[in-house]
Amino acid sequence: MSRAAVFGTGSWGTTFAMILAEAGTPTTLWGRRAEIVDAINETRENPEYLPGMRLPDTIRATTDPAEAMDGADFVVLAVPSQTLRANLQVWKPHIPPEAVLVSLMKGVELGTCKRMSEVICEVAEVPERRVAVVSGPNLVPELAQRQPAAAVVACSDEEVAARLQEACHLPWFRTYTNPDVVGVELGGAVKNVIALAVGVAVGMGLGDNVRATLMTRGLAEIARLGAVLGADQHTFAGLAGMGDLVATCTSPLSRNRTFGENLGRGMTMAEVVAATKQTAEGVKSCESVLELARKHDVEMPITEVVVGVVHDGMTPGEAAMLLMSRTPKPERYGV
Ligand SMILES: NC(=O)c1ccc[n+]([C@@H]2O[C@H](COP(=O)([O-])OP(=O)(O)OC[C@H]3O[C@@H](n4cnc5c(N)ncnc54)[C@H](O)[C@@H]3O)[C@@H](O)[C@H]2O)c1
Numbered sequence: 001m002s003r004a005a006v007f008g009t010g011s012w013g014t015t016f017a018m019i020l021a022e023a024g025t026p027t028t029l030w031g032r033r034a035e036i037v038d039a040i041n042e043t044r045e046n047p048e049y050l051p052g053m054r055l056p057d058t059i060r061a062t063t064d065p066a067e068a069m070d071g072a073d074f075v076v077l078a079v080p081s082q083t084l085r086a087n088l089q090v091w092k093p094h095i096p097p098e099a100v101l102v103s104l105m106k107g108v109e110l111g112t113c114k115r116m117s118e119v120i121c122e123v124a125e126v127p128e129r130r131v132a133v134v135s136g137p138n139l140v141p142e143l144a145q146r147q148p149a150a151a152v153v154a155c156s157d158e159e160v161a162a163r164l165q166e167a168c169h170l171p172w173f174r175t176y177t178n179p180d181v182v183g184v185e186l187g188g189a190v191k192n193v194i195a196l197a198v199g200v201a202v203g204m205g206l207g208d209n210v211r212a213t214l215m216t217r218g219l220a221e222i223a224r225l226g227a228v229l230g231a232d233q234h235t236f237a238g239l240a241g242m243g244d245l246v247a248t249c250t251s252p253l254s255r256n257r258t259f260g261e262n263l264g265r266g267m268t269m270a271e272v273v274a275a276t277k278q279t280a281e282g283v284k285s286c287e288s289v290l291e292l293a294r295k296h297d298v299e300m301p302i303t304e305v306v307v308g309v310v311h312d313g314m315t316p317g318e319a320a321m322l323l324m325s326r327t328p329k330p331e332r333y334g335v
């Protein structure tokens, strides 16, 4: 039987620990805040992120990374993407020699433009075959109620993916394996940027035609970037591509979409940041995604205006005008 350690007692880390434990995988949860760790151990609840969701009795929480990793076959990482490198440097000495590192994160590192699995390989000094990614349309408030959902378990080593699949597969959480780590990660990170754009449109009072257009052309942007980075185009038609894009862009539960919606309604960036209690990865990753695209000469016009609105003072009206006045061209998907 596999054992797991989950790092991060936020929404997804706590919920994924619950999934692993319910799937029969003994799981330890690491959190940096003692009050949340204590509450989990004493009340079986994470009062800040998931009040009302009862955690299985088999989950133990700790603030000690060594204790969390002791005997773990899977070390699952669920902290905000931009904090991963610094955290992993601290956790690295405790990683068991053959453990598989699993990323739940949907971001691209600022400064390096690296995907989370690349940061993990570099900092933890582990080969690709020991790094996996879980991604898909997984809005936590629904999973916390054990509503049916599906996800992709990606790893270049298919045997590792199959073991992780077994460790987190449940009657209400169905997982599929995929060897395309690049595509699965890009789908998860870039859909957050597109969800910001859809949110802005929603906040401006625009309708379903605009939402559908942004999602469809957004998927074309994801596919174009994926093509130059070696992703399998089929991945973008799957759960980690279109599936997650649809869930995030259409659901009021999405933090990224809500962030965009508040901007579209006319709130200032400072006001929206103050109103956002959880991680909206696209806010930072839009810049690294755009930098990555520029490095590879890939056109991503929606991503460009998202960066404009979120970071450079562009108004939502100017963003809409820029997108609509682009040179007419044939419709193309991918490269
Ligand atoms: N919540 C979802 O619906 C969902 C679903 C799928 C994937 N994800 C992805 O999972 C990742 C984590 O998101 P989340 O929803 O759990 O975020 P969250 O905001 O709910 O929780 C983040 C956690 O990280 C901790 N944290 C913040 N800064 C930290 C630091 N510097 N060092 C260590 N810990 C720190 C917080 O205390 C909190 O426990 C993100 O990349 C997100 O895109 C989230």
Ligand SMILES: O=P(O)(O)OC[C@H](O)CO
Residues within 6 Å of the ligand: 106, 136, 137, 138, 139, 140, 192, 195, 244, 247, 248, 253, 254, 255, 256, 257, 279, 280, 281
């Ligand atoms: O709430 P969001 O926008 O971070 O999206 C959560 C998940 O990534 C949806 O799959």
